[in-house]
Amino acid sequence: METTSATSSSSATAQIISSLGAGSGINTSQLAEQLAAAQFASRKDLLAAKSERLTAQISSASNLRSLMSTLSSSIGSLIRTGDLAVKPSIANANVASVSKGTATGSGSYSLEVTSLANSQRLVMPAYPASTSTVGSGTLTLRFGTISGSSFNPDATQTPVDITIAAGATLADVATAINASGSGVSAYVANGAAGAQLVLKGKEGATSGFVLEATETVGDEGLANLAWTPAADISRLKGTASDAAYTIDGVDYTAKSNTINDVLPGVNLKLTATNIGAPTTITFSDPSGNISSAMTDLVDALNEVASQLNSAMNKDSGDLNNDPSARALRTALITLAGTKVMPNAAADEPSTLGDLGLKIERNGTFVLDADRLAATLKDKPQAAGAMWTTGVFGVFGTMDRIARAASSTTGGASLGSSITRYTALQKSVGESATKLTEKQEDMRQRLVSRFAVMDGRVSGSQSTLSFLKAQIDAWNSSKN
Structure with missing residues (x-):
């Protein structure tokens, strides 16, 4: 039992001495790290310089x-x-507003507006409420020019049919007209006379319109909303007309008060007439x-x-x-x-x-x-x-x-x-990581090998110490 204990103690001591490098007197752990670092130093330095x-x-x-x-x-x-653009301006801002067009303008222009473009406005007979039913059938909008009590249809504009379902109210008629895509807008005005359907067309003389009604048999009443100038001119509150103006003595007409194709570099929006008092359009420098x-x-x-x-x-x-x-x-x-x-x-x-x-x-x-x-x-x-x-x-x-x-x-x-460069830097970083891994692997292998060597050196030193002790003992016995 004592021999076993002594052997275990000796083995543990040998392991501690070996781990400390005491067997050979060399710090093998530090040596392994230095040798591994030296092995890869030049390549790692090269990668570091490349990354930088x-x-x-x-x-x-x-x-x-x-x-x-x-x-x-x-x-x-x-x-x-x-601030760097050539911008138009007008002397009398009440007559028109001006803004920069797609082209670039220069010089100056004289503008005289004799009439503005207007849209037709039509007010229908009064009903007790916007929820009043109006009958069913089809309303047809036809477009053209209205002059006095006559209507001259425009063959280039297709009539628009608007279906009015059974049970439709005055408000439903307004909604149907607005959804028709005809260019005519509608709303119900609740005035002193009652609920009245108001229709408004587009600007321009040929945008006048009449309203025809085809009633459903047995559900009549829609004809009350039909209108022509010959039937009741009093419902017409505004006649569709063209704009008329003069630029530098040249007469023009337009279906709209918005004019973007006459003066280079200028978009015009006519807002009032100035008959006999022309205004001037100029450009900034x-x-x-x-x-x-x-x-x-x-x-x-x-x-x-x-x-x-x-x-x-x-x-x-x-x-x-x-x-x-x-x-x-x-x-x-x-x-x-x-x-x-x-x-x-x-x-x-x-x-x-x-x-x-x-x-x-x-x-x-x-x-x-x-x-x-x-x-x-x-x-x-x-x-x-x-x-x-x-x-x-x-x-x-x-x-x-x-x-x-x-x-x-x-x-x-x-x-x-x-x-x-970013891709190359990533590749360099990956190569540096691999070198670090290889360096660590080499260090660990060297530590392992040096531990074995250190154990052997320690064993040799123990044997030498034993032999020296024996020789000293023999020499002492002879004396």
């Missing part, structure tokens, strides 16, 4: 993409304020605001150019060999000469160069104030037309460059480069 490089590339490309997107959206926001906008644009482009030049520096640039950076530089270098208004007349400004944008040999932008001033003096409206949120113009051009840079489907785009 990719991080810088992603950051640089993202910064340039953000700058271009911000520049584009800023131009769009500036344009939407309307946005020259001052355009000058300020061009100064801001040059500053913004120089900020982009500065960041781009730094990123593409052949010695230290993060994007010095990136195709998307080269594509953006090409777009900026050619920007001043790019035709942003392809439909402009030969004598009108069509490029940013016409607005004074100029690029120097070092890639920076400057504003040619003299050229801008000449353009604004000769063609202020045409210069204003370049500032639009449409597909052409300053915004459209900058927006295309920004979108091309942000695209992730195009080959040479910052968006594609960011996607590519």
Whole structure:
């Protein structure tokens, strides 16, 4: 029992000594860690450097993409304020309201309105209430021109039949007319006389109408709502008519008071007559605001150019060999000469160069104030037309460059480069993780091997100590 106990104690001690590296006198755990780290250090350093490089590339490309997107959206926001557009105005705002049309206007126009377009208004006989039944059958709307007690039908307009069901009320008739798509609206007015059906047509002389009734046999009464001017002209409260006006001495008529196809760059809404007192329509001059906008644009482009030049520096640039950076530089270098208004007349400004944008040999932008001033003096409206949120113009051009840079489907785009660099960085991270796992596996194997070695060294030292003790004992016995 004592021998077993001594053996167990000796074995436990040996294990503790071995784990501490006391058998050989070497810290084998630390040695295993250092050897494993040394084995993978160069490869891990290489991956770390590559990851750092990719991080810088992603950051640089993202910064340039953000700058271009911000520049584009800023131009769009500036344009939407309307400060850069050529806007029409009218001297007598009581006669008409004016707003910018799809084209760009210039010059001035004289406007005299002799009559406004009106719609027909018809008031039907009174009923006790809107819930009063009216009989059933079919109401038919026919359209044309009403003059006095006569009606001249318009063959180009199809009559509209409206079915009135049995038990229908006056309110039901109004609902049916509104749902017919005829262009005639209806409602029930509860006035002093009682409940009366009111009908209102569209503006324009040929939008007059008559109402015919075909009654259901045995459920008569619908004919009470039929109307022609010959039957009872007193029900007619407003006659449909055209608008009549004169622009610069030329007479015009229109079916509506809203006129968008006569003056270039102007949408008109006629609101009153001014017979014998013509008013004037003119256009604003946005020259001052355009000058300020061009100064801001040059500053913004120089900020982009500065960041781009730094990123593409052949010695230290993060994007010095990136195709998307080269594509953006090409777009900026050619920007001043790019035709942003392809439909402009030969004598009108069509490029940013016409607005004074100029690029120097070092890639920076400057504003040619003299050229801008000449353009604004000769063609202020045409210069204003370049500032639009449409597909052409300053915004459209900058927006295309920004979108091309942000695209992730195009080959040479910052968006594609960011996607590519991000994928590479993920791959590098996965490789680094695998190396760390391999390093840990090697460390554990070395720890295991060193433990075995340390045990053997410890055993050898024990044997040597025993032999030395025996020899010392023999020498002592001889003495």
